[in-house]
Amino acid sequence: xxxxxxxxxxxxxxxxxxxxxxxxxxxxxxxxxxxxxxxxxxxxxxxxxxxxxxxxxxxxxxxxxxxxxxxxxxxxxxxxxxxxxxxxxxxxxxxxxxxxxxxxxxxxxxxxxxxxxx
Amino acid sequence: xxxxxxxxxxxxxxxxxxxxxxxxxxxxxxxxxxxxxxxxxxxxxxxxxxxxxxxxxxxxxxxxxxxxxxxxxxxxxxxxxxxxxxxxxxxxxxxxxxxxxxxxxxxxxxxxxxxxxxxxxxxxxxxxxxxxxxxxxxxxxxxxxxxxxxxxxxxxxxxxxxxxxxxxxxxxxxxxxxxxxxxxxxxxxxxxxxxxxxxxxxxxxxxxxxxxxxxxxxxxxxxxxxxxxxxxxxxxxxxxxxxxxxxxxxxxxxxxxxxxxxxxxxxxxxxxxxxxxxxxxxxxxxxxxxxxxxxxxxxxxxxxxxxxxxxxxxxxxxxxxxxxxxxxxxxxxxxxxxxxxxxxxxxxxxxxxxxxxxxxxxxxxxxxxxxxxxxxxxxxxxxxxxxxxxxxxxxxxxxxxxxxxxxxxxxxxxxxxxxxxxxxxxxxxxxxxxxxxxxxxxxxxxxxxxxxxxxxxxxxxxxxxxxxxxxxxxxxxxxxxxx
Numbered sequence: 001x002x003x004x005x006x007x008x009x010x011x012x013x014x015x016x017x018x019x020x021x022x023x024x025x026x027x028x029x030x031x032x033x034x035x036x037x038x039x040x041x042x043x044x045x046x047x048x049x050x051x052x053x054x055x056x057x058x059x060x061x062x063x064x065x066x067x068x069x070x071x072x073x074x075x076x077x078x079x080x081x082x083x084x085x086x087x088x089x090x091x092x093x094x095x096x097x098x099x100x101x102x103x104x105x106x107x108x109x110x111x112x113x114x115x116x117x118x
Numbered sequence: 119x120x121x122x123x124x125x126x127x128x129x130x131x132x133x134x135x136x137x138x139x140x141x142x143x144x145x146x147x148x149x150x151x152x153x154x155x156x157x158x159x160x161x162x163x164x165x166x167x168x169x170x171x172x173x174x175x176x177x178x179x180x181x182x183x184x185x186x187x188x189x190x191x192x193x194x195x196x197x198x199x200x201x202x203x204x205x206x207x208x209x210x211x212x213x214x215x216x217x218x219x220x221x222x223x224x225x226x227x228x229x230x231x232x233x234x235x236x237x238x239x240x241x242x243x244x245x246x247x248x249x250x251x252x253x254x255x256x257x258x259x260x261x262x263x264x265x266x267x268x269x270x271x272x273x274x275x276x277x278x279x280x281x282x283x284x285x286x287x288x289x290x291x292x293x294x295x296x297x298x299x300x301x302x303x304x305x306x307x308x309x310x311x312x313x314x315x316x317x318x319x320x321x322x323x324x325x326x327x328x329x330x331x332x333x334x335x336x337x338x339x340x341x342x343x344x345x346x347x348x349x350x351x352x353x354x355x356x357x358x359x360x361x362x363x364x365x366x367x368x369x370x371x372x373x374x375x376x377x378x379x380x381x382x383x384x385x386x387x388x389x390x391x392x393x394x395x396x397x398x399x400x401x402x403x404x405x406x407x408x409x410x411x412x413x414x415x416x417x418x419x420x421x422x423x424x425x426x427x428x429x430x431x432x433x434x435x436x437x438x439x440x441x442x443x444x445x446x447x448x449x450x451x452x453x454x455x456x457x458x459x460x461x462x463x464x465x466x467x468x469x470x471x472x473x474x475x476x477x478x479x480x481x482x483x484x485x486x487x488x489x490x491x492x493x494x495x496x497x498x499x500x501x502x503x504x505x506x507x508x509x510x511x512x513x514x515x516x517x518x519x520x521x522x523x524x525x526x527x528x529x530x531x532x533x534x535x536x537x538x539x540x541x542x543x544x545x546x547x548x549x550x551x552x553x554x555x556x557x558x559x560x561x562x563x564x565x566x567x568x569x570x571x572x573x574x575x576x577x578x579x580x581x582x583x584x585x586x587x588x589x590x591x592x593x594x595x596x597x598x599x600x601x
């Protein structure tokens with residue numbers, strides 16, 4: 001498959017529009033996870049890194065390709081880890097109340113388990 | 119043909135991952151569906167990474183002999199990069215989230231830059247379009263890498279002060295010019311096949327060096343208060359760089375995901391700049407510290423300190439309370455104690471809500487995450503536009519660790535640097551208590567007339583200690599229904 005200039009512009013235009021619409025729907029309360037989540041999404045660059053590294057034919061290319069995959073994998077894995085962790089903390093009322101208020105002092109960190117409720 | 123199969127699988131997975139990433143972000147429209155959304159996107163990403171090993175059936179003839187080593191390198195890079203980052207992401211404190219996001223973002227930009235570098239060193243990009251897009255992606259990626267690292271260093275406290283020198287903008291312009299000239303020269307040589315004044319490799323290094331230097335110089339003068347906008351811009355940059363390199367590699371999944379983030383990042387940046395009452399160009403090309411130092415008009419009234427216990431008891435007997443948390447609360451690690459106090463109030467029948475300003479915390483939404491971490495249910499957390507009308511019929515507002523976001527000068531004082539910034543109307547409540555470490559000023563260094571108003575009392579002390587005293591006082595009433 002070859003994507004020439006104009007097809008590329010169509011793809012870019014539609015993707016940009018989709019991004020604008022999708023992100024416009026996200027409530028302000030989730031803006032930090034949104035930032036790290038969109039950060040995770042551009043971690044897809046790791047795939048490009050893998051393609052480049054597998055096609056490397058000189059030592060220099062192997063070095064740069066290695067860096068590309070290293071950084072790309074870091075971007076994807078890290079972005080996922082923090083987003084998932086943050087989103088798991090958002091819970092609705094009545095989920096934790098009784099347990100935590102009975103907890104004297106309350107200074108113990110409750111382990112934040114992802115909410116099971118839909 | 120059997121050789122068609124791997125590329126067919128890669129294409130199919132590419133379509134799937136593009137869909138799943140978009141769907142994942144789509145699910146972020148509510149805290150209920152968001153956790154599941156990111157998991158779906160994660161599955162897509164993992165599948166895409168595994169599928170991209172199928173590229174090994176399709177490598178160029180020159181790379182064939184190196185394939186075993188390359189595969190080994192890829193596995194090691196995935197394990198180290200992914201592993202370290204994963205571990206860091208699991209460990210990092212929620213207060214340190216902004217710099218972590220900056221770091222991951224820089225990594226993405228670096229990866230995009232590295233891909234472009236390989237295309238250039240291997241002379242794989244041909245034609246003006248391909249070369250131009252490669253170089254543009256390389257430029258944006260490199261700026262995003264070095265700029266994000268500086269942003270990280272600032273937020274982490276490694277770099278303490280914004281560095282400003284005379285003629286900075288001219289120096290920046292010169293470096294940018296150098297980068298562009300190097301880039302254009304590379305295109306010129308590749309097109310005409312003429313002999314360059316520098317070896318091609320040197321030219322490419324020069325190009326990347328200048329681009330990264332530009333990222334550093336551009337970020338150094340920007341003050342800490344503006345870092346959120348900067349991180350968001352670099353997030354958009356990395357997205358654009360990834361999208362452009364996706365075109366060079368002819369990988370639609372990269373193009374879609376990259377451009378999606380690019381557009382999203384620009385939208386977020388604009389939203390954020392609006393909430394901070396700053397224009398984006400203002401953030402990038404002027405210095406925040408310079409505007410804040412202006413003289414203040416005379417302020418009527420006086421600061422009226424009160425005891426934490428008294429304030430706590432007053433809230434216990436109020437019928438409605440709105441809590442306005444700011445970054446000072448997180449700095450004192452007082453969220454847990456605050457929520458414990460709020461639960462006492464709720465148990466006693468007080469209607470308590472949290473009002474969060476868009477720029478409370480260091481990146482938008484960080485305060486929401488910090489409250490959620492302390493166990494505050496998201497349905498108690500309200501955003502500015504949803505709660506601002508309600509302040510005027512609220513008995514008590516508890517401002518804790520926040521300052522500029524409740525400064526009424528933003529509404530009234532045209533000479534104030536924050537004039538026009540949307541603020542929480544805390545001053546309109548019947549009674550306001552402000553928990554503050556001391557008499558100092560806020561992040562922007564502006565006097566806050568709210569603190570001097572008749573309906574406002576100050577509670578001085580560390581947020582955590584103050585909350586502990588309030589809890590004790592309310593418990594001491596012996597009426598607590600929470601026991």
